[in-house]
Amino acid sequence: MRRRHLLRFSMALWGAAALAASLHAQPAASVWDGVYTEAQATRGAALYDKECGQCHGPAGAGGSMAPALVGPAFAANYDGQTVGDLFDRNRTTMPPGKEGQLGGQENADITAYMLKVNEFPAGEIELPSQGMALKGIQYLAFKP
Numbered sequence: 561m562r563r564r565h566l567l568r569f570s571m572a573l574w575g576a577a578a579l580a581a582s583l584h585a586q587p588a589a590s591v592w593d594g595v596y597t598e599a600q601a602t603r604g605a606a607l608y609d610k611e612c613g614q615c616h617g618p619a620g621a622g623g624s625m626a627p628a629l630v631g632p633a634f635a636a637n638y639d640g641q642t643v644g645d646l647f648d649r650n651r652t653t654m655p656p657g658k659e660g661q662l663g664g665q666e667n668a669d670i671t672a673y674m675l676k677v678n679e680f681p682a683g684e685i686e687l688p689s690q691g692m693a694l695k696g697i698q699y700l701a702f703k704p
């Protein structure tokens with residue numbers, strides 16, 4: 561009898577530990593926390609106009625060649641993902657035919673500009689260009 565209680569107790573403990581670990585793994589920051597700077601978004605805007613705007617339109621408004629990078633459909637695609645997912649999408653698939661040719665810093669700057677045109681607030685620290693750090697920033701379409 562005693563043993564069974566002990567077993568049940570240790571199972572409960574294990575469950576609590578697993579829950580704590582999974583909570584801990586949740587991204588700590590979100591796009592609402594000011595995760596890029598204005599200066600970075602300005603650099604990103606120049607790159608965007610050169611590399612992306614001819615298809616995606618001015619400020620991501622969309623064009624006949626490519627979907628909008630702002631607005632409800634775009635928000636729905638990234639809501640609940642991370643900025644790392646958006647960064648990877650830019651880095652590995654865009655611009656078509658030149659995939660992977662923009663550097664990490666350039667992609668971070670373009671991604672910062674995308675956060676700006678999607679009306680997320682700027683802050684004091686630049687958006688990093690390392691995948692691991694970017695995966696820690698959640699993309700939430702609506703302010704939590």
Ligand code: HEC
Nearest residue numbers: 611612615616625626627633634637649650654655656670
């Ligand atoms: C030659 C035209 C063209 C250029 C230049 C281009 N794109 Fe795209 N982009 C597309 C097309 C077409 C799609 C939709 C098909 C697809 O997903 O591949 C797309 C899709 C995307 C998506 C996915 C949108 C979503 O709702 O999931 C992102 C993000 C994106 N582009 C970012 C960029 C960025 C950033 C640049 C510049 C570095 C860029 N694109 C340059 C044509 C282009």
